[in-house]
Amino acid sequence: MGMPSGGAADSRILLIASDNTFAHTYSDLAELLAEPAEGDRLGGAVEFFDSTGRRLAPVFDPQWTLVDLRPGDEPADPTAIQRRLRAVRDHVEWFLTTHPDVAERARLSVAEAVATLPPLGRTLTEDIDLMPWHHEGSRGNFLHNAMHAAGWAH
Numbered sequence: 001m002g003m004p005s006g007g008a009a010d011s012r013i014l015l016i017a018s019d020n021t022f023a024h025t026y027s028d029l030a031e032l033l034a035e036p037a038e039g040d041r042l043g044g045a046v047e048f049f050d051s052t053g054r055r056l057a058p059v060f061d062p063q064w065t066l067v068d069l070r071p072g073d074e075p076a077d078p079t080a081i082q083r084r085l086r087a088v089r090d091h092v093e094w095f096l097t098t099h100p101d102v103a104e105r106a107r108l109s110v111a112e113a114v115a116t117l118p119p120l121g122r123t124l125t126e127d128i129d130l131m132p133w134h135h136e137g138s139r140g141n142f143l144h145n146a147m148h149a150a151g152w153a154h
Contacts, residue, residue, distance in 0.1 A: 010051045013069065014128055018045035020087035025131045029069060053078035053124050078124035085127050086120050093117055 011028040026032040048056040048069050054076035059068035096103055096113045103113035118130035 010125075012051045012128060013056065014049045014051070014081070014131070015046050016049065016081075016084050016088065018047055020084050021091045022046075023085060023088045023131050025128055032069075033066065049081055050076075051125060051128055052076040053081040082121065082124050082127055085131065088131075089117055089120055 013026045013029060013032050014023065015026065015032070016023045026035075048058065050056055050071070055072040055074055056069035057072050058066055059070055061067050093114055096117075097110055100110050103110050106113065108116075118127075120127045120130060
């Protein structure tokens, strides 16, 4: 996978809903595989990418449980992944403006809620850094929860 600043291997995994309504970042495969144990279930088709924009193919066991991700044969396409992340961001913005109760529950105006959305578009690495991260045992910040509310997961 790519190399973040500091020279350490970048093992981050980006999950994007196939309909571009949801995205999450995981620090590595172990964190991604641990998520179902916390009760989160996939609510639709998803795709996986590494930090360079290369597609990762899912590997399942006989019970159809995800056990691994392997690099696909296609070349990395960071620009295409950035477009998809912008589509996710745009969807969440639309959702927040059409469902003001989501912002109100967080004691935010719609304008304040929209202002929390990340400014995407510089590099894929920076965009991945700005997307919601999965944190085991944590309900997440406003962006994380808005992503769940707006996306296919709920």
